[in-house]
Amino acid sequence: MKRGLFFGLFCLLLTGFASPDWGFYGHRKINRMAVFTLPPEMIGFFKKHIEYITQHSVDPDKRRYATKFEAVRHYIDIDHWDVAPFEKVPRLWHDAFLSYAEFLSISETRDTTSYVLPCHFLEGEYSTLPISCDSSYALYYDLIQSKYYDDEILIDASSLQAFSEESIQFASNNIVVVDHFSEYGVLPYHLSQYYDKLVKAFVGRETKAILRLCAEMGHYIGDAHVPLHTTENYNGQLTDQVGIHGFWESRLPELFADDDYDFFVGRAEYVEEVKPYFWDVVLASHSHLDEVLAVEKELSQSYPQDQQYCFEERLEVTIQTQCTDYAAAYHGQLDGMVELRMRDAILSIGSIWYSAWIDAGQPDLNNLDSPLWTESKEENDELEKQYKGGSILGRNHDNE
Numbered sequence: 001m002k003r004g005l006f007f008g009l010f011c012l013l014l015t016g017f018a019s020p021d022w023g024f025y026g027h028r029k030i031n032r033m034a035v036f037t038l039p040p041e042m043i044g045f046f047k048k049h050i051e052y053i054t055q056h057s058v059d060p061d062k063r064r065y066a067t068k069f070e071a072v073r074h075y076i077d078i079d080h081w082d083v084a085p086f087e088k089v090p091r092l093w094h095d096a097f098l099s100y101a102e103f104l105s106i107s108e109t110r111d112t113t114s115y116v117l118p119c120h121f122l123e124g125e126y127s128t129l130p131i132s133c134d135s136s137y138a139l140y141y142d143l144i145q146s147k148y149y150d151d152e153i154l155i156d157a158s159s160l161q162a163f164s165e166e167s168i169q170f171a172s173n174n175i176v177v178v179d180h181f182s183e184y185g186v187l188p189y190h191l192s193q194y195y196d197k198l199v200k201a202f203v204g205r206e207t208k209a210i211l212r213l214c215a216e217m218g219h220y221i222g223d224a225h226v227p228l229h230t231t232e233n234y235n236g237q238l239t240d241q242v243g244i245h246g247f248w249e250s251r252l253p254e255l256f257a258d259d260d261y262d263f264f265v266g267r268a269e270y271v272e273e274v275k276p277y278f279w280d281v282v283l284a285s286h287s288h289l290d291e292v293l294a295v296e297k298e299l300s301q302s303y304p305q306d307q308q309y310c311f312e313e314r315l316e317v318t319i320q321t322q323c324t325d326y327a328a329a330y331h332g333q334l335d336g337m338v339e340l341r342m343r344d345a346i347l348s349i350g351s352i353w354y355s356a357w358i359d360a361g362q363p364d365l366n367n368l369d370s371p372l373w374t375e376s377k378e379e380n381d382e383l384e385k386q387y388k389g390g391s392i393l394g395r396n397h398d399n400e
């Protein structure tokens with residue numbers, strides 16, 4: 001049996017035990033260390049809540065069991081899009097969404113007409129709406145955003161008329177808006193939206209929101225530093241390397257980070273333009289992708305087959321995972337890449353927390369109400385229940 005297939009099948013048996021993303025270990029470590037990058041005005045508050053920031057770094061992964069909309073926030077398939085000149089991946093969310101949105105008018109006799117905006121990037125035959133792309137911001141936020149999380153995005157046909165000088169005649173009263181973009185990941189857009197929320201939380205001095213958003217932004221920024229979060233070949237499934245996702249981002253840090261890595265990364269820096277910055281992060285991650293895959297491919301072909309996978313006891317369950325020596329060989333050949341990506345993630349998280357605080361006018365964090373809030377136990381219990389009992393809705397990086 002092919003190694004990849006064997007390992008993939010084995011992983012399927014272990015769904016509940018696989019570590020998502022940097023692994024719970026990695027996310028917790030990264031968030032925790034980010035606290036130590038902060039300036040004196042911030043560090044007291046963050047140290048006081050360092051356990052919250054650490055533990056809740058993994059909530060977004062747990063939420064992948066609760067809603068299908070969560071999974072897409074953890075990645076962006078840069079290579080799905082024609083990224084060389086980048087023009088087919090608009091950097092603003094409403095542009096990206098609408099460039100790949102299809103507007104379906106379905107008549108009573110079930111005849112369907114499919115419309116697009118003039119600035120669309122979809123391939124195929126469509127009718128073009130007489131709506132200027134200059135109105136895409138208003139069009140998205142007035143008509144679509146509040147319905148983004150509905151199972152079907154349904155808008156009044158007549159509401160589109162407000163965006164056109166020409167009269168538009170549809171064969172139906174409702175229009176179904178089909179999203180062809182999100183399934184390939186929305187990570188950098190989601191980070192931008194979260195950033196705005198975090199600034200607001202700092203402005204409002206809302207302790208609970210500040211902590212929750214900081215913990216969760218730490219998670220998404222962590223994901224953005226992982227090369228395999230920027231590709232359609234996210235688990236090596238297209239190159240017969242199934243399992244490489246967890247190998248690179250969970251197994252390697254778990255084996256080597258505590259002893260070998262230096263997590264003191266210096267001081268957080270102010271980021272002037274966060275939206276392009278988030279793109280820079282995912283593109284930098286993507287630039288390492290070829291190496292991540294090529295090194296493992298070559299090693300797996302030259303290393304003795306029977307010494308690549310070993311059985312280990314975890315929580316009284318026997319699992320199969322990459323042998324320590326094999327992992328050490330891969331780790332060595334990557335020449336510090338995993339440590340560097342983790343270090344960059346730590347500095348990046350601290351810098352984003354710091355920048356949001358600066359953009360919020362540097363509110364005094366020392367005299368916020370304390371103990372400030374009590375965590376909603378119900379919310380937490382519900383998340384825990386779904387995580388432990390469920391299966392991931394949408395893409396599961398480790399096990400597909």
Ligand SMILES: [Zn+2]
Nearest residue numbers: 021061074223
């Ligand atoms: Zn994640």
